[in-house]
Ligand SMILES: Nc1ncnc2c1ncn2[C@@H]1O[C@H](COP(=O)(O)OP(=O)(O)O)[C@@H](O)[C@H]1O
């Protein structure tokens with residue numbers, strides 16, 4: 001399978017603390033890569049480094065064989081990255097539709113075109129009926145979907161999902177799992193951080209386990225869940 | 239959108255008829271229109287893009303000085319010098335922004351005060367160019383199509399054209415890509431980057447446009463004053479006035495700054511006899527009222543309530 | 556020889572002027588350090604101090620330093636009132652709101668003074684206004700020296716308050732981490748009121764000590780002092796009381812030396828340029844600990 005995304009030897013340091021240490025990953029189109037690990041393991045930081053939101057100490061990132069290591073985050077978005085934020089970051093003063101419009105304008109030149117794209121994405125995530133509501137007023141589950149809609153509206157090739165299922169009730173969780181599967185079926189490469197093992201096991205083609213910034217295991221969901229070190233890492237902390 | 243265009247039409251219609259109806263109240267109307275235009279220009283950066291500048295008098299001064307010096311020293315007509323001032327203001331805004339946009343929030347505001355103060359000192363001290371502390375005088379002006387630019391009526395129409403032009407530009411921007419980029423950067427720079435927006439480039443564009451438009455109004459102001467003194471035109475107080483006009487009227491709204499100009503200049507006029515030169519007292523009191531009770535400004539709060547009502551109705555029905 | 560003498564004289568003038576700047580800056584930086592509010596009205600409180608000296612002198616014939624006895628407690632009380640009724644309502648609003656509120660207070664103070672006292676410059680005549688004495692060939696102005704002594708006493712008192720008392724500990728705790736302070740039972744609202752009161756008191760005191768030296772005018776002087784206070788505190792590091800002293804002295808020296816050795820017309824600009832450079836390249840200040848750029 002050809003690689004869409006490759007990250008080699010990613011290291012991120014905050015002051016003296018190494019939050020991510022020499023982690024590599026690669027991802028093909030339509031593939032779902034799960035990233036798991038205890039709280040504080042460095043999953044979000046790894047996401048931030050790859051998407052350009054955290055400064056890297058060392059490492060190399062390529063998107064479709066193009067070296068993007070030194071590009072600022074917005075340029076990576078333009079080349080095909082879409083991401084959500086673990087704590088949702090909608091543009092609170094804008095309506096739901098306007099939030100997605102901002103992203104849609106990346107590829108759409110005209111207002112009408114952007115609006116069509118944005119409404120399409122809102123329908124996909126099931127927020128179309130909320131389009132004119134101020135984003136500030138959404139509840140948690142809908143804020144998550146808005147986050148997802150914003151990430152999709154840039155028409156990404158790779159999408160980074162940071163714990164979008166945390167805190168959802170069982171029916172909403174089922175919907176979200178089905179939705180992520182449909183994204184990969186459309187050919188998107190998906191990189192997701194998730195604590196909910198049910199989702200990881202059902203969705204991931206491949207799983208990477210982080211603990212204290214180190215990659216301690218990787219393989220199929222089945223392989224990693226039976227790995228001694230992984231069980232220890234989870235039981236050893238909190 | 240339609241609403242705003244109708245608003246603009248009403249402004250123009252009332253404006254065109256105004257000098258015939260109130261021939262003796264032109265000076266104050268010019269004041270309202272200039273402040274409406276400046277505050278709306280300021281708002282592109284301060285409201286739509288969230289970068290509160292307290293140095294916009296610099297651009298007013300730049301426009302006024304360009305027109306005055308161009309006329310008195312080089313015999314250049316004001317429309318040429320206004321265009322030059324706008325270009326120069328945009329360039330200045332570019333470098334100013336490059337320097338200061340790495341700072342956020344109050345630090346950015348502080349830096350704008352410092353830059354504006356330095357410009358004021360330059361205007362006072364570079365006498366060979368600016369006439370120093372005494373200022374520059376515009377003695378003659380060309381008469382395009384036989385129009386006397388020293389007449390208050392002509393100046394009123396220039397101010398009207400300026401205000402209407404700036405508002406029209408904001409209406410056009412507000413619904414398009416650039417308008418959403420401005421707002422996205424204001425709300426959350428990281429989230430804007432995740433949507434592919436370059437925050438620095440967006441802020442620079444906003445600053446350049448805001449600066450250029452403000453300086454055009456400054457050029458008209460120069461003609462209205464006919465005598466430009468650095469401590470008047472580069473005053474920190476003028477910068478503060480421009481910012482507060484937009485904030486009190488409603489930041490990031492199309493009509494807020496214009497409404498602010500009407501309310502503030504109008505109130506200043508009403509209390510002129512009571513407060514004499516202490517009329518900035520009104521700005522002080524109103525900004526406190528806005529901060530404490532109407533954080534979105536007059537028009538912002540009205541619009542907010544309107545949206546809520548619409549939404550509540552839709553939720554019921 | 557002559558060159559060295561002049562340099563010494565200039566440095567001495569700069570340091571003394573800097574002492575006054577420091578006094579103006581400390582109040583601003585204290586308020587910022589604890590409340591995270593940039594007080595645009597700070598300079599207007601300085602001017603209020605100047606006018607209080609003018610008032611007590613006109614009514615009671617008091618020397619400015621005597622009027623400190625009344626002016627300082629009144630200033631403290633005024634600060635507490637302003638904090639209670641205005642600033643405390645915007646602590647949790649976006650940071651700009653507090654900035655705008657203080658801008659409003661600044662306009663109200665300046666214009667209220669204008670309405671009360673009129674626009675013409677005011678001062679207080681004191682017998683020692685122009686007396687100087689010389690130490691080792693360097694002339695020292697009596698007024699500046701008194702202001703310098705007042706600054707030193709005030710700083711010592713503030714230092715003792717912050718480091719030796721229960722309230723001081725609560726203030727430092729609030730500055731470090733407001734939530735944490737609340738968790739250990741500190742009433743941070745009360746601390747904010749006290750700190751703003753102290754800030755205004757310091758401003759008023761600076762104004763009183765300046766009145767023998769400078770004329771007071773209602774609206775312009777306030778903005779000038781606010782700007783000076785910003786420059787001082789940004790030079791030293793916003794929120795750092797000790798560094799404000801160094802920042803004040805640095806500003807005094809930079810201004811005097813810049814004016815004597817380069818272009819004197821740009822005296823005011825040197826401080827502003829230093830201010831911009833520091834904002835841009837070392838926003839934590841020359842003496843501050845490294846902080847994250849926000
Ligand atoms: N901006 C930052 N500055 C300093 N330390 C940080 C920063 N962001 C994250 N960290 C630290 O890096 C480590 C990894 O955090 P994070 O990536 O959020 O973990 P996870 O997403 O796996 O829970 C934590 O110890 C966290 O405290």
Ligand SMILES: [Mg+2]
Nearest residue numbers: 043044045086
């Ligand atoms: Mg995380």
